[in-house]
Amino acid sequence: MAENTIQESAAPEKENIVLDPQVVEKKEREPLFGKAERKLLTDPLSDNNPVTVQVLGVCSALAVTSVVYPSMVMAVAVVFVCAFSNLFTSIIRNHIPKQVRMIVQLVIIATLVTIVELTLKRFSYPVYKELSVYIGLIITNCIVMGRLEAYAMANKPWRSFLDGLGNGIGYGLILVVVAFIREVTGKGTLFAGSGIEIKIIGPSTEYAINTVATSGIGTWFSWYSNNNLMVLPAAAMFIIGIYIWIQRSINPKLVDIS
Amino acid sequence: MEFFNIFIKAAFIENLVLAYFLGMCSYLAVSKTVQTAFGLGLAVIFVLGITMPINWMINEYLLSENGLLGMDLTFLRFILFIAVIASMVQLVELVVEKFSPSLYNSLGIFLPLITVNCAILGGSLFMVSREYNFSESVAFGLGGGFGWFLAIIALAAIREKIRYSAVPPALRGLGMAFILTGLMGMAFMSLMGIDPQALGDLTH
Numbered sequence: 001m002a003e004n005t006i007q008e009s010a011a012p013e014k015e016n017i018v019l020d021p022q023v024v025e026k027k028e029r030e031p032l033f034g035k036a037e038r039k040l041l042t043d044p045l046s047d048n049n050p051v052t053v054q055v056l057g058v059c060s061a062l063a064v065t066s067v068v069y070p071s072m073v074m075a076v077a078v079v080f081v082c083a084f085s086n087l088f089t090s091i092i093r094n095h096i097p098k099q100v101r102m103i104v105q106l107v108i109i110a111t112l113v114t115i116v117e118l119t120l121k122r123f124s125y126p127v128y129k130e131l132s133v134y135i136g137l138i139i140t141n142c143i144v145m146g147r148l149e150a151y152a153m154a155n156k157p158w159r160s161f162l163d164g165l166g167n168g169i170g171y172g173l174i175l176v177v178v179a180f181i182r183e184v185t186g187k188g189t190l191f192a193g194s195g196i197e198i199k200i201i202g203p204s205t206e207y208a209i210n211t212v213a214t215s216g217i218g219t220w221f222s223w224y225s226n227n228n229l230m231v232l233p234a235a236a237m238f239i240i241g242i243y244i245w246i247q248r249s250i251n252p253k254l255v256d257i258s
Numbered sequence: 259m260e261f262f263n264i265f266i267k268a269a270f271i272e273n274l275v276l277a278y279f280l281g282m283c284s285y286l287a288v289s290k291t292v293q294t295a296f297g298l299g300l301a302v303i304f305v306l307g308i309t310m311p312i313n314w315m316i317n318e319y320l321l322s323e324n325g326l327l328g329m330d331l332t333f334l335r336f337i338l339f340i341a342v343i344a345s346m347v348q349l350v351e352l353v354v355e356k357f358s359p360s361l362y363n364s365l366g367i368f369l370p371l372i373t374v375n376c377a378i379l380g381g382s383l384f385m386v387s388r389e390y391n392f393s394e395s396v397a398f399g400l401g402g403g404f405g406w407f408l409a410i411i412a413l414a415a416i417r418e419k420i421r422y423s424a425v426p427p428a429l430r431g432l433g434m435a436f437i438l439t440g441l442m443g444m445a446f447m448s449l450m451g452i453d454p455q456a457l458g459d460l461t462h
Binding site for chain 2: 052059103107118133139145238242
């Protein structure tokens with residue numbers, strides 16, 4: 001699997017941390033939330049981010065991020081699926097025959113995703129409609145599969161759970177950042193579709209900054225109009241591309257030599 | 259709609275990669291050289307073309323309320339679809355290995371990777387939500403696969419050339435691939451809104 005090769009090249013640090021002699025010694029007491037555990041949670045947020053560094057789970061990161069609210073729902077769904085599939089796989093990892101491990105993993109993931117889908121359908125039908133096939137596509141979201149292969153198959157349940165949680169949150173972070181930029185610049189709103197929709201800038205009196213107003217602060221923004229390009233999926237590619245650019249300029253270690 | 263229209267629509271107008279951004283992970287990871295991109299692209303056409311009709315039959319005859327079991331089992335859709343895809347990929351791997359070892363060697367590593375390619379499962383889910391019939395789903399599978407194949411070859415070719423350009427170091431590789439795909443998506447957008455059906459009506 002290509003993801004695995006990326007995994008290996010992108011995350012040697014993490015594997016070393018787990019096998020660090022200090023940590024192995026510590027295992028005598030098995031701290032519930034020690035340094036290594038905290039690292040599992042915080043690493044995927046920046047230096048080992050699933051989307052921008054490991055290149056996993058890009059598909060849905062692009063497709064659902066035109067508005068913030070559905071992307072938040074999506075992020076929560078992925079955190080749930082990622083954490084619990086890691087947990088369950090890790091629990092039964094010693095009983096899975098190697099040849100059929102992919103199918104076993106997929107069945108675990110698919111079951112969790114079905115739970116998410118049915119819950120969403122029951123409690124938030126508009127969001128379910130908006131996310132449409134992308135909820136189902138969490139199954140093939142490479143983050144979930146990638147973490148199962150790279151981490152959960154070789155580590156204990158509690159740590160695998162934290163790893164899944166960390167990677168899910170790292171993915172959700174990118175999702176929300178991209179969605180925030182796209183929604184504010186593309187539609188001039190924030191949290192559209194939820195109960196607390198805020199209208200920031202636009203050409204009518206409904207918005208906080210009214211660009212067609214004849215008096216007040218809106219007159220300073222008469223040149224402004226929302227950028228429809230940002231609503232298109234292509235904009236997400238540019239935003240993530242620029243995010244990667246900034247991240248790698250700050251941390252040159254992440255630059256790939258090829 | 260006719261077979262050919264759906265094929266053209268799936269391949270160009272609603273390209274799975276450039277319009278829906280499906281199958282991005284392998285699209286970005288395996289597009290470093292044209293040769294490997296070609297192998298993966300072929301494998302995707304093959305698997306999409308096979309799994310789509312099978313999933314159509316499962317959805318129609320097994321899961322729907324009017325099916326053989328007479329029960330609404332659509333909540334099992336994800337599990338069955340992914341199981342079909344995983345086992346078809348395994349089967350394709352076995353068959354190719356037996357009958358064409360040379361093709362197997364060139365595809366080898368990429369075949370199992372296809373299981374977790376969002377484009378395959380995404381295609382099947384689109385097929386359900388758009389209520390295609392059997393022949394339409396075959397056309398959608400082949401067309402979608404062909405579109406994916408074209409897109410990955412195009413990106414691989416661009417990435418091979420861009421290696422000789424002065425890209426800022428931090429943007430090299432992955433960052434550039436993202437921006438290139440964005441530009442390609444915008445270029446493909448010019449095809450959007452073309453309706454093959456309507457074009458056919460005009461000429462008659």
